[in-house]
Every structure is written in structure tokens, then in C-alpha cells.
Amino acid sequence: QVQLxxxxxxxVQPGKSVRLSCxxxxxxxxxxxxHWVRQAPxxxxxxxALMSYDGTKIYYGDSVKGRFTISRDNYKNTLYLQMxxxxxxxTAVYYCAKSVFGNHxxxxxxxxxxxxxxxxx
Amino acid sequence: DVQMTQSxxxxxxxxxxxxxxxxxxxxxxYNYLNWYQQKPGKxxxxxxxxxxxxxxxxxxxxxxxxxxxxxxxxxSSLQPEDFATYYCQxxxxxxxxxxxxxxxxxx
Numbered sequence: 251q252v253q254l255x256x257x258x259x260x261x262v263q264p265g266k267s268v269r270l271s272c273x274x275x276x277x278x279x280x281x282x283x284x285h286w287v288r289q290a291p292x293x294x295x296x297x298x299a300l301m302s303y304d305g306t307k308i309y310y311g312d313s314v315k316g317r318f319t320i321s322r323d324n325y326k327n328t329l330y331l332q333m334x335x336x337x338x339x340x341t342a343v344y345y346c347a348k349s350v351f352g353n354h355x356x357x358x359x360x361x362x363x364x365x366x367x368x369x370x371x
Numbered sequence: 372d373v374q375m376t377q378s379x380x381x382x383x384x385x386x387x388x389x390x391x392x393x394x395x396x397x398x399x400x401y402n403y404l405n406w407y408q409q410k411p412g413k414x415x416x417x418x419x420x421x422x423x424x425x426x427x428x429x430x431x432x433x434x435x436x437x438x439x440x441x442x443x444x445x446x447s448s449l450q451p452e453d454f455a456t457y458y459c460q461x462x463x464x465x466x467x468x469x470x471x472x473x474x475x476x477x478x
Contacts, residue, residue, distance in 0.1 A: 294469060294472045295415065295460075295469040296469070297460075297469065309465050345415075355403075356460070357420045357421075358417060361414035
């Protein structure tokens with residue numbers, strides 16, 4: 251079955267950087283669009299970024315544009331989120347999610363368990 | 372950006388109740404509307420896509436309807452495992468956007 255496993259979260263100081271990873275298995279990773287969605291403590295879901303199956307379509311939410319970079323390695327079946335210039339408001343559980351589509355369309359049928367990023371001095 | 376507004380923000384219900392949650396989009400989203408269920412400490416789960424299509428494996432007591440800017444999720448007979456938070460999400464326009472969530476708890 252589809253499995254998505256995030257890693258890389260932890261406590262990071264404001265202004266610093268961290269890279270999240272999401273390892274996919276149980277499906278043909280190179281065929282699907284992949285997304286990052288976050289959830290601040292006690293809050294709702296916020297879409298963060300997407301990358302199409304082939305990496306040609308990339309989009310970011312306004313709150314992370316210019317600071318976060320999404321990438322993927324289709325040989326390693328892994329999605330990444332490079333987070334720079336971190337702010338306290340970036341504190342959240344970060345989920346990677348698989349779309350049913352290969353392009354930018356967002357129907358998220360499988361999710362990882364999430365990795366918690368805490369931005370604090 | 373498309374704003375998604377869910378109502379109510381929370382509701383209390385009993386097992387067996389019929390529950391309806393609504394989601395209003397700030398513009399026509401042409402049925403590009405999904406519903407997710409999230410339980411505490413867990414990842415969201417896709418229930419319904421394209422406004423009314425049930426994701427495989429989701430119980431038939433869940434249904435979705437609507438068009439244009441107004442959509443709804445109905446649980447025909449609430450079960451103990453349905454107490455959770457529900458989110459709508461549009462994908463007609465980038466960036467995709469979620470509603471603020473509706474928490475369904477025990478009356």
C-alpha cells in the first residue's frame with residue numbers, strides 16, 4: 251500500500267534553515283504530483299507547495315514563497331522541502347501528500363504521518 | 372485567491388444523527404471540491420472528491436453535493452468513529468485552499 255514517511259523536523263532557531271524529506275513507497279512515485287501541507291498547533295490545514303510529477307510545475311503558498319523550495323528525486327522516490335529564513339509562525343506539523351494527478355491539480359489521496367517543525371530561540 | 376468558508380465551525384451531535392456541513396467558495400469552483408476527515412494526532416483522509424464522488428473504502432453514509440460556490444458534506448447516520456474535524460478544499464484555482472474546518476463532537 252501507499253506509504254509516505256516524513257523526516258527532518260525538530261527545533262530550529264528563527265532565521266535558520268532545515269530540510270524536510272518524504273520517502274514514498276507502494277506506488278509509482280515518478281508519476282504523481284506531490285505536495286506539502288502544514289498545520290500549526292491547534293489550527294487548520296494550510297497548503298504549502300506542490301511539484302508536478304516531472305518537476306516542471308512548481309507552486310508555493312504566499313506565506314512561504316521566496317523562503318521555501320520544493321524538490322524531488324524520482325530515482326530515490328523522495329520529496330523534499332528546503333525551508334529557509336524560518337519564522338516562529340512556520341511552527342507546524344508538515345505533511346507530505348500524494349495527489350491523484352501528475353500535474354498541479356490537488357486531490358490528496360495519501361498523506362504521511364507528518365513531521366513537527368518548531369521554530370524557537 | 373479563493374476563500375473557503377465552512378459552517379458551522381463546530382457542532383455537537385449524537386450517534387445516529389444526520390449531520391450536514393457546508394462550504395462556501397468566494398467564486399465559482401466548478402465542483403473542484405474535496406472533503407477530508409482528520410482525527411486528533413492523525414493525518415487527514417480524503418473522503419470525497421469532485422464534490423460528490425466517494426473515495427474508495429469510505430462508508431456510503433458520507434455524501435457530498437453542491438455546485439458553483441455552495442457545497443455540503445452529509446453524514447446520514449453519525450457513527451462513533453465519525454467524531455472528527457472535516458475540511459473542504461478547492462482545486463479549481465491555484466493556490467489550492469482549505470476551509471477553516473468543522474469539528475464534530477459528542478453532544
